[in-house]
Amino acid sequence: MMDIDFLFQLLNESGVSGNEVSVLNLCREKVAGKCEISNDRIGNLYAKINSNESAIATRILIEAHIDEIxxxxxxxxxxxxxxxxxxxxxxxxxxxxxxxxxxxxxxxxxxxxxxxxxxxxxxxxxxxxxxxxxxxxxxxxxxxxxxxxxxxxxxxxxNPNAHLLGEMRVTSKAIDNRVGAFILTQIIDKLSTIYNKQITFAFTTQEELGCKGGAVVACGEPYDYVICIDAAFSSDVPDISPRVVGDIRLGEGAVVYRNGDVDRNFVEQILSVAQNHNLKIQLSANYAASGGTNTRNMQLTGTGNITATIGYPVRYMHTPVSMADLRDIDTIVNLIIRILEEL
Ligand SMILES: [Zn+2]
Structure with missing residues (x-):
């Protein structure tokens, strides 16, 4: 079961880019005891599973920014x-x-x-x-x-304004990207014991000011695989052409990006995991060939990282009534758990 109360708590908290402390505290409390927690100087919160196995393990980073406009x-x-x-x-x-x-x-x-x-x-x-x-x-x-x-x-x-509309739609001023942060906490809750893998969940700051927190994460520890979770433009409203962002609809599943910021082979692997587990996927080339999420910086570090971007469809992006679908959130949580099992 999805922890809807915690989703609403996250959505109603104030965490404008540069002032994310209270949201970070909520996330820290939520995952404490399940992970090893640390911070860096730009305020990013790291929650690590199997922190002692770094020498032998596949190192995977799952990232979501927690700030809001x-x-x-x-x-x-x-x-x-x-x-x-x-x-x-x-x-x-x-x-x-x-x-x-x-x-x-x-x-x-x-x-x-x-x-x-x-x-x-x-x-x-x-x-x-x-x-x-x-x-x-x-x-x-x-x-x-x-x-x-x-x-x-x-x-x-x-002002805090999270609402459930209809049965599956959630709207709030902080959908982008508190939903991403929520997804990280749900994965941590649902993940069963995993060996030989070191999984780091990064709740990052200041994305809306030019992908700043994510840039600091990229300069830190090396990872074998990186997945960034962020809001994706949907085209299921008047006046947005699917020619721009793809045919992306609320409730139709996880958005998997195919653009210059992601690793082609890793994306293929993600698509086959989704297919094997009957998880709904929507492909998007994003609105730009590169940029717009933290994935770009994650890719541009060391000798280059193996990256992927997974989005949840959002209507009315960067307005106080942005809207997402609970089913897509659930799909992404399950998809990432399956990916983690398979890597
Ligand atoms: Zn975002």
Whole structure:
């Protein structure tokens, strides 16, 4: 059984790129006792199985970034309005009408994103996509109080909003890539004893700021195989052509990437594991021939790594209502367990 409560806990936690501590703590608590835990200086969390067998074992890395898109406070004016800049690729249109949480030293503070009413806009203003320069956060507090609580550089996330829609669809501001982190914890929970393999699960930071945490993992220990788990664009909505990302649908299984960042033979091996165990697969060449996930950096280390990217289909990527399907999550957990058994 999937631990839905923990999935929702992860999705509702605030972990904007550069400020992932509370999410890391949740993951650490979840896997403690089942793995050997360590950290590095950029905050990545490593959970290792069979840590003593490194000399003889096949070394496998399963990675997922744990950060989410959000904002950082740049300025507070004398009326107490808080100004922000994006951390990661925010869709400006999603700012308007949003509730946000400022993560302060002593807890979090709720505010709304405000902007000029449509009636008062002139000319082109009405047609322009909103961005951080045309909005502010209003917390309802006066300038003195807010300046005592909020500091420049504090992180801001969308309010916790995880929901189950229908029977299988989960939506939240942090789908990308808290679902990936959740998958790692589920694999650790379900994996039965494995010998002669050293498996490292890396929960990585700052992916949305240019794949930073993953780059540090790549510079660390060597691995024989690396699998990165991340959100994949689905094309089962109006206005996204399957010509761009492939025919990718929610509920139709794990997305296996075939582009320049992955090892051709390893991908073939993964496809045959899926076929042997009747696990649903969807192929994608991704939207770019290279990049967009941590896999690229994982490949570009030492004399080159054997890599693969496995995605779960996501609608409305990088908006507060990104959506994934529970069945795909389950498929990926099972697929990776089968791959680990076979390597
Ligand atoms: Zn991602």
């Amino acid at each position: 959000g904002f950082q406070v740049t300025y507070i004016d004398n009326d107490g309005y808080v100004y922000i800049r994006p951390c990661g690729g925010i869709d400006g249109a999603t700012l308007i009408g949003s509730f946000v949480e400022i993560q302060c030293r002593y807890g979090s503070l709720t505010g709304v994103v405000g902007r000029k009413p449509v009636h008062l806009m002139k000319g082109d203003e009405k047609n322009k996509l909103p961005d951080c320069d045309s909005v502010w956060i209003d917390t309802g507090l006066d300038a003195n109080t807010i300046k005592k609580k909020v500091r420049i550089g504090d992180y801001v996330s969308f």
